[in-house]
Amino acid sequence: MNDLIAYQQEAASVWEELNSNDMPLITVGNATCGRSAGSIDVVEAIQAETAEIGIDCNVIEVGCIGLCYLEPIVSIQKQGQPMVVFGNVTLKQVKKLVADYLVNDQIPPKLVIGTIGEEKIGDVPKLFELPVLKPQVRRALKRCGFIDPTSLEHYLANSGYSGLTRAFDVGPERIVEEVKLAGLRGRGGAGFPAWRKWTFCREAESDQKYLICNADEGDPGAFMNRSLIEGDPHALIEGMIITGYALGASVGYIYCRAEYPLALERLRLAIQQAEENGLLGVNILGSSFDFKIKIKEGAGAFVCGEETALIQSIEGERGMPTPRPPFPAVSGLWGKPTIINNVESLACVGLIMQNGAEWFAEYGTEKSKGTKTIALVGKVVNSGLVEVPMGISLRELIFDIGGGVPDGKKFKAVQTGGPSGGCVPEELLDIPVDYDSLNEVGTIMGSGGVVVMDESTCMVDFARYFLDFAEKESCGKCVPCRLGTKQMLTILEDIVEGRGKPEDIDLLEELGEAVMAGSLCGLGQTAPNPVLTTLRYFRDEYEAHIYEGKCPAKQCKEFITYHILDSCIGCGLCLRNCSSNAIIGEPKKLHWIEQELCHKCGVCYEVCPPKFFSVEIRTGELKEEPA
Amino acid sequence: MDKSLQVILQTFEGKKEEIIPILQNVQDAYSYIPERSMTDIALFTGVPESQVYGVATFYAQFRFTPRGKKHCMVCRGTACHVNGAPRILEEMEEALGIKQGETSEDLEYSLETVACIGACSLAPAIMVNDTVEAKLDPKKVRKLFGRVVANE
Incomplete structure (x- = not known):
């Protein structure tokens, strides 16, 4: 224990030195989102550029601060000045940024986002005062984007592993008590109180117990866990050691998606660092507690997010759920008591032990305590990773933090909880984001994916999309799920492809209820949710498809036609790009579309210059079916 | 048995729980899961071939034809x-x-x-x-x- 305290002190002085010495500190967001926007090249360019000019500086790669839409993000801290954060710093901008700010102290107005620190620089706003960040409360994500995730020292210097030392001081019973007082509910989806699940496992008698971290973030549209692991991997490791200690488990598994190569790399390194420093292994920090962590890579099966299926997968089987009881907490991995917690839940355990239960429960609602990380994506201006107090309204989340819908379009719906969740219409946007309120309107909190849709999203097609997902991912064990999702998908395909029949709507509802009632696991029990909620709130769209031959969102190919308007000047762009030779016209003369030949790929609509705006999509102008 | 498969199997102990990691390594090496390799994995782990095949076909990650560069x-x-x-x-x-x-x-x-x-x-x-x-x-x-x- 003394070694750790000495190391923490040493780390603190290294961190202090990094932030206060006369060399500028440059951080580059280099998580998956940053990398997708080209951050690896940006790091190299900054190093090359500063070396060429002869400026000594510390360049470190950090995780994601959540403003994914502004990547690549570069922050520069000069001695005695607040840190200045710049966005959209592409390769081309590096030279300018270095010359303008590092050399000449001029802040390029087009790149700057805000400053971090007490002082202000001119009229540059403070980062955390920006509308996108102000309503946020960053706790689980506090270190993400500010520390180097490959550095144990950076983690230690920012209260890292202080939760673990406290946990060892107070002992297992007190840890469970604090987690109970904090009101921590599982962050993976169902929101089951963590302490209660733990208690089942603690009370089970066994020579061996296991802790599994579920990092198989399978919900399409969600990446909270990925960002947390990529930006702050030790937060998860610390939470796992504490939880393992509280449970009396000596082995922990992290079941992580293979589609997250960077997260896996960060985890492997963090585990190695923890082992080298006596934080994992035998007699951790001089105590009698032994704990090791193994990584299991998932192999691409959504159903493995379900506890019993995940266990099957670790055991080397097909990931198919088994009936409960027995619950894994009593009989799980290899028949031993096993606790499965989500990444964010485990990171929260670390936070609770670092800061206390009261601190954790400061935010949130009566029944949903704390903060929640959310992946805010889809048709929203500021798309990225956010962390908000539980109980914030969906409207604040989408319009204040998210900045609303882009391109002047109209908001239509928001989907929470991934394939198991449902769609919420505009009139319900004032409900609070917490486990119980979302359940009341027919959706779920889920792991935190929030997908925003605008007027151009067809709700029937959206339901079809999720059923297609559920049908593909159904493991096939329960007949209602295996065949029911298939039948529902077929009906939805019929509707979006123009073969819908009036009785289809009732049939969908009937099938949906049967699938929910007759399935063993959460996948089947929730698979119909996207259909049932869209039927509840957007029935008119289903009816428009079936009765009027219209797709109100103008998305479903069967129901739309493309037309060239009189404003066409005959530039020929559409004609050259049309792959089905359906566009006819002479240069500088009005073009037209031969409907018989048109495949409705939409390329004409995409390429027509906005100043002419000459291609129009119409719905409900179907040709008469030949008798 | 194929040389590179042998090298892969040497890093494992032959337990059933290793089937998925072995398949992942095989796919990394070959870009797909060759049919023949599943027989060898079955022998190595002591589970029926049908079971190895069952696991390999269950998970979306595994493919049975070579992938492109x-x-x-x-x-x-x-x-x-x-x-x-x-x-x-x-x-x-x-x-x-x-x-x-x-x-x-x-x-x-x-x-x-x-x-x-x-x-x-x-x-x-x-x-x-x-x-x-x-x-x-x-x-x-x-x-x-x-x-x-x-x-x-």
Whole structure:
């Protein structure tokens, strides 16, 4: 224990030195989102550029601060000045940024986002005062984007592993008590109180117990866990050691998606660092507690997010759920008591032990305590990773933090909880984001994916999309799920492809209820949710498809036609790009579309210059079916 | 037994729980799971061949035909879907001349869809080998893969 305290002190002085010495500190967001926007090249360019000019500086790669839409993000801290954060710093901008700010102290107005620190620089706003960040409360994500995730020292210097030392001081019973007082509910989806699940496992008698971290973030549209692991991997490791200690488990598994190569790399390194420093292994920090962590890579099966299926997968089987009881907490991995917690839940355990239960429960609602990380994506201006107090309204989340819908379009719906969740219409946007309120309107909190849709999203097609997902991912064990999702998908395909029949709507509802009632696991029990909620709130769209031959969102190919308007000047762009030779016209003369030949790929609509705006999509102008 | 398979198996103990990691290593080495390797894995782990085959076919990650040098995965996550992923897939199929699930005859390209690559804020996105190409539109796809069309 003394070694750790000495190391923490040493780390603190290294961190202090990094932030206060006369060399500028440059951080580059280099998580998956940053990398997708080209951050690896940006790091190299900054190093090359500063070396060429002869400026000594510390360049470190950090995780994601959540403003994914502004990547690549570069922050520069000069001695005695607040840190200045710049966005959209592409390769081309590096030279300018270095010359303008590092050399000449001029802040390029087009790149700057805000400053971090007490002082202000001119009229540059403070980062955390920006509308996108102000309503946020960053706790689980506090270190993400500010520390180097490959550095144990950076983690230690920012209260890292202080939760673990406290946990060892107070002992297992007190840890469970604090987690109970904090009101921590599982962050993976169902929101089951963590302490209660733990208690089942603690009370089970066994020579061996296991802790599994579920990092198989399978919900399409969600990446909270990925960002947390990529930006702050030790937060998860610390939470796992504490939880393992509280449970009396000596082995922990992290079941992580293979589609997250960077997260896996960060985890492997963090585990190695923890082992080298006596934080994992035998007699951790001089105590009698032994704990090791193994990584299991998932192999691409959504159903493995379900506890019993995940266990099957670790055991080397097909990931198919088994009936409960027995619950894994009593009989799980290899028949031993096993606790499965989500990444964010485990990171929260670390936070609770670092800061206390009261601190954790400061935010949130009566029944949903704390903060929640959310992946805010889809048709929203500021798309990225956010962390908000539980109980914030969906409207604040989408319009204040998210900045609303882009391109002047109209908001239509928001989907929470991934394939198991449902769609919420505009009139319900004032409900609070917490486990119980979302359940009341027919959706779920889920792991935190929030997908925003605008007027151009067809709700029937959206339901079809999720059923297609559920049908593909159904493991096939329960007949209602295996065949029911298939039948529902077929009906939805019929509707979006123009073969819908009036009785289809009732049939969908009937099938949906049967699938929910007759399935063993959460996948089947929730698979119909996207259909049932869209039927509840957007029935008119289903009816428009079936009765009027219209797709109100103008998305479903069967129901739309493309037309060239009189404003066409005959530039020929559409004609050259049309792959089905359906566009006819002479240069500088009005073009037209031969409907018989048109495949409705939409390329004409995409390429027509906005100043002419000459291609129009119409719905409900179907040709008469030949008798 | 194939040499490189032997090398892979040497790093394991032969337990049943190792089947998935072994298959992952085999796929890394060969770019797919050769049928023959499943027999060897069954012998090595002491489980019936049918069971190894059952596991391999259950998980979406495993493929049974070689993949192209450039393996293109079109994300069909929710955020990508609402931001036009179906259109991106169409454009990719046209540009590469193959349908999803197929590999081009010269083994240069293979194309498939994946559940979600987690680049939701940068939708629509695809992954080419380990690199994410983000914020795509049909034009960008044509630019990225235009080479293929030019060759045809």
